[in-house]
Amino acid sequence: MDASTILSRLQFAFTISFHYLFPQLTMGLALLIVILKTLYLLRKDELYNRAGHFWGRIFAITFIMGVVTGIPMEFQFGTNWSRFSVYAGDIIAQTLAMEGAFAFFLESAFLGIFLFGEQAFGQKMHWFSAFMVWLGTWASGAFIIASNAWMQHPVGYTMAANGRLHLSNYWAVLFNPWILAQYMHTMSGAVITGSFAMAGLGAYYLLAKQHIDYGRLFVTLGVIAGFIASGIQLYPSGDLEGLQVTANQPVKLAAMEGLFQTERGAGIVILGQPDSTTGRLDNPIIVPNVLSFLTYRRWTAVVKGLDAFPPNQRPDSIELLYYSYHIMVGLGTFFIAIMGLAILLLLWQRRLFRWRWMQWILLLATPFPFIANTAGWFTTELGRQPWVAYGLLRTAQGSTTISAGNILFTLIGFAGMYVLLGLLFVILVVFEAIRGPVSEEKTPQEETMAQGITD
């Protein structure tokens, strides 16, 4: 793999990882904001509406970060992966272009109405705009997953005489069987991020004894949504993804599980450090037979190890892939435990609102869903290597003809730019969080508006 390809991979990995910090939060928050606005319409309690405004402000900051870091993603297919773009543009560009044409127009139009139009257009329109923003962000996710699913599991194509792929079945691409599990897994991952953020900030307010009503609302909604989403993350979505990888990408499975040798009744690795040069796992803690059961539903099934595949078919960063997967699964397990415990304390005479140690746990847990989601994407993308289109085109054959020096230049530029964006985001969100939901003074217009919803 030449230097241009390696740098293009680094640049794509860096820019997409940074970008995805924001959409996972907006996709999660969009759903929670719709829930808050719905509660407001149903219960007519101003608390819900102000909570919706407050999270709308945080949503807006996150959304703009997602927009500006998202534009480079669409462009990099052309700038850094031009040979892949020529090879598969017929197919992969369909779903990418549909994202822009269907989802982005919808999101931007209704976000404008959501942020600027509440007083002018009334509460029902405001609820509707929140709903459409949620729909838009989730549709956006669906088109991106469809694009990625095609790279993981190419369908609906024929090989043309000029050596390029041609689209042969649009519906096959749009309803690629790979999409369902991956979409569920990604979306519930986003809801986990959003609900941990909400619960975490609510816990902070309870700990700081500020905005207590909001703190309780945020913790309650965050914990309920977070518990449901963490559960879906394991079953059915995580389980389905596991079965899918087992059936279609057995070498990815072997690498992420750290299974170097083919085994009958393979165990699952809880801890251990893989060494791909010797093909060994150091300091392993293994639960016997579980991997066979999870993948084939039989305790004694044979699971293929890395030794079953020639080296040029294996992912090229086995250690990083292994750690990414284990970080994702480990954190996912903690999320279920934390949210399960929090739910119990909520149901048990609202002890969650009094027991500070649990509030501390919720507060400190806030950043971890970002890590888990990122690790999840590392798992699926590193595991796709050495292919850019699985089984069809190798990554080294898909990159650009641009010199390494020019790519390093832009990679350094992106790094600098994203440090700035990251700092600004943190400053602004902390600023909004400390200012809190109640600092907006109630204007006379808002008073009339609050009455307006009853008619």
Next chain:
Amino acid sequence: MQTLWFILIGFMLTMYVVLDGFDLGAGAIHLWAAKTNEERRLILQAIGPVWDGNEVWLIAAAGSMFFSFPVLYASSFSGFYLPLIIVLWLLMLRGIAIELRSHIQNPVWVSFWDGVFFIGSALLTIFYGAALGNVVRGVPLDKNGHFFEALWTDFNPYSSNPGILDWYTVLIGLLALAILTAHGANYIAVKTEGVVNARSRRIARLAWLVTIVLTVLGTIATFSVQPAISASFGSRPWEIIFPLIALAGLIGMGYYNFRQRDLEAFFSSCTFIVGMLASAAISLYPDVLPAVNPANSLTIQNASASQYAQTVGLVWWIIAIILASIYFIVTYRLFWGKVHVAGTEGY
């Protein structure tokens, strides 16, 4: 089908320039049209609900070009690597400047983002103009459809190894800045009243005069740099309609500016932009990216996707654009009329 997609991509790019053009122009003039914090908030309010949607036209156009002409997309995006990435950085800075400015009420913070908004907007218009200049002039494509242009080489558009910036493309860049300044000033004049409105009209008038001069120079230079254009107008004389549309727009911009009819002046600058871009596109057809050596040019045939992909794409594209048009009409109607300081700021 390939010709249809040529027109549709041209349409989307034109929509982008017309729509995002006015908020870029607003950024280019806002330091002069608006002096106080309240006045600048007025300008941001005028573009606040729409600028992000306007920018989506760029994303949608790039995506549609990707599936309808994948070779063009891959070749031009990698060939224009450096300027494209710089454009991305400018889009980022400008986007966050618009959105983050009013989150913290501190004069230094606000002033910093006002400056970023201006620099980002002005440089973007120049880069877009230069990009168009590069496409018209031709790029050093090899026979495999690859090229890579440095930011500058010898500043000579007749060179066999031209850079992104030469005296011709810079001239077109400045022309774009002048046009979009007038266009943005017209929009702000429509959306405001009082002192900001009066200043915008003055800026629009000045920018209109500069546009006339640069349009004349740019047109002469274009015929000299790209001889294929004279040939194109020679073989298809009806193409003259597009420069005439542009001319009508240019006259209207000045006429309505003097008559203080802001909305008509704004539609005139829209007409001028449409006429100019259509003239450029039609005179290149059937090339989509002319090469310095004409044998290597990318055309609608050799850059195109498969017939099936373009057909399928057309079906969903029509649905999507109808929906997008509905959103745009609704949004612009909802936010129709002058903006006022006391209005909603958004949160």
